[in-house]
Amino acid sequence: MNGTDQKDHRRALTLRDVSEASGVSEMTVSRVLRNRGDVSDTTRQRVLETAKALGYVPNKIAGALASQRVNLVAVIVPSLSNLVFPEVLGGISEALEDSGLQPVFGVTNYSAEREEAVLYEMLSWRPSGVIVAGxxxxxxxxAMLQNAGIPIVEIMDVDGEPIDSxxxxxxxxxxxxxARAIAAAGYSRIGFLGTKMPHDHRARKRMEGFEEALGEAGLALADREFYSGGSALLKGRxxxxxxxxxxxxxxxxYYSNDMIGAGGLLYCIEQGxxxxxxxxxxxxxxxDLLDGLPRKLATMDACRRDIGRRAAEIIAGRSETGLVGGERVELTPRLDPGDTIRKA
Structure with a gap:
């Protein structure tokens, strides 16, 4: 990416962009977006649809600051009940502690529509950067992320095309x-138990990779069990x-997360x-919360605190590579066989 492209990539959309794309004056666009003035329903609908398609977000601090930016970092995650994300937020907070930037958190509950609403509201305050899960x-x-004109860091997953970093x-x-560890240990009748599968894209990708590697070993999933509730011990049982x-x-x-896996482990222990x-x-x-179980559940570290820290360092301009935008950081999780996989 050359300097010109980088500059264009970081230019935030303006009222003029919406005006030109919708074919009405900037004043009319302003009236529609502020829900003021006498504007026909047809024009109002055209402006709103154009603004949404472009990813335009009104600036709530327009005229208030010379920089047109505030020292906030928008952080958008799918859940706070899942123990993974509070640790990610901890890494973000630590990395921003002396940067002059303040994280502000929003939760989507794994809903694409909710993510749109949270993102729209946060971008309207013109933050200095966005960290968003997935x-x-x-x-x-x-469209909003692509045209925000600020650093964007998508976190947790590298299997896809990022918008920026x-x-x-x-x-x-x-x-x-x-899957390879399980096959090497001699297991052959394997079940997968997952939560939030229609919306948790990362769990879906793990299952897909799991099935691919089982196939390479001449195995296939024998059964699956899904549900749409939160990650809980009772649900795992x-x-x-x-x-x-x-x-x-x-x-x-094989469970999509440790919490339902721990519930399954307790059930199996009770059944003898x-x-x-x-x-x-x-x-x-x-x-770490599960370290006190009667058996140590096999698992894989998702590098969650490091992910939060590295993302925040990019937003704060402190990344290890020194790049400004377009950075890709892939961390390597470690498999811990615990006490619940036979020794190969």
């Missing part, structure tokens, strides 16, 4: 690595009971299953 966005959200891990490779009642000869259960000989289990995320 690479998948609606067309309107992507990206910091994360390959969830597809994480799934592949877990219920899902495990359900899948084993349906398929009692399963010898390994020999672990890991009769049945093996593994989760994902490397959550």
């Amino acid at each position: 690479l998948e966005h609606s067309d309107a959200a992507r 990206v910091v994360g891990i390959s969830h597809r490779r994480a799934g592949q690595e877990m 219920e899902m495990t009971a359900s899948i084993l009642a349906r398929n009692p000869d399963l010898d390994f259960l 299953f020999e672990i890991p000989q009769r049945i093996g289990l593994a989760g994902f995320n490397g959550v």
Whole structure:
């Protein structure tokens, strides 16, 4: 990317851009976006549709600051009930502590529509940068990010095309690595248990990578169990009971996260299953909270605090590479077999 492209990439859209694209005056655009003045319904609809398609967000601090920016960093994550994201936010806060920048958090609840609304509101305050979880966005959200004129860092996932910078891990490779470890340990009747699968793209990519690597080993998933609630111990127990009642000869259960995996582990212990000989289990995320379980659940560290720290360093202009925009940082998670995978 040359200097001219970089400059154009960072230019925020203006009222004039919307005016030219919609074919009406800047004053009319301003009236529509401020919901003031006498504007016909047809013109109003055309302006609103044009602004959304372009990704234009009104500037709530226009005229208030010479720089037209505030020292806020918009941080948008899908959940705070999932233990992963508070640790990411901790890494962001630590990296920004003496930078003069202040993170402001928004939560989408894995909803594309909610992400649009949160992003629109945050960008209207003209933050100095945006950190947003994931690479998948609606067309309107992507347009807003592409035309914000500020550094954008998408986090957690590198399996896709970023808008600007990206910091994360390959969830597809994480799934592949877990599948190879399971196959090497001699398991062959394998079930997958996942949460938020329609909307959690990272869990979906892990499952896809998992199935790819199983196929390479001549294996296939024997069963799947999905649900749309939060990541909870009780739900993990219920899902495990359900899948084993349906398929009692399963010898390994791979969970999309550690919390439901821990619930499954407790259920298997209560049922008297020999672990890991009769049945093996593994989760994902490397959550420290689970260290007190009767058995150490096999898992994979998602590098969450490092992801938050590295993303914040890019926004603050302190990245290790010294690049300004367009940075790609892929971290490597570590597989911990714990006590729930047979020794190969």
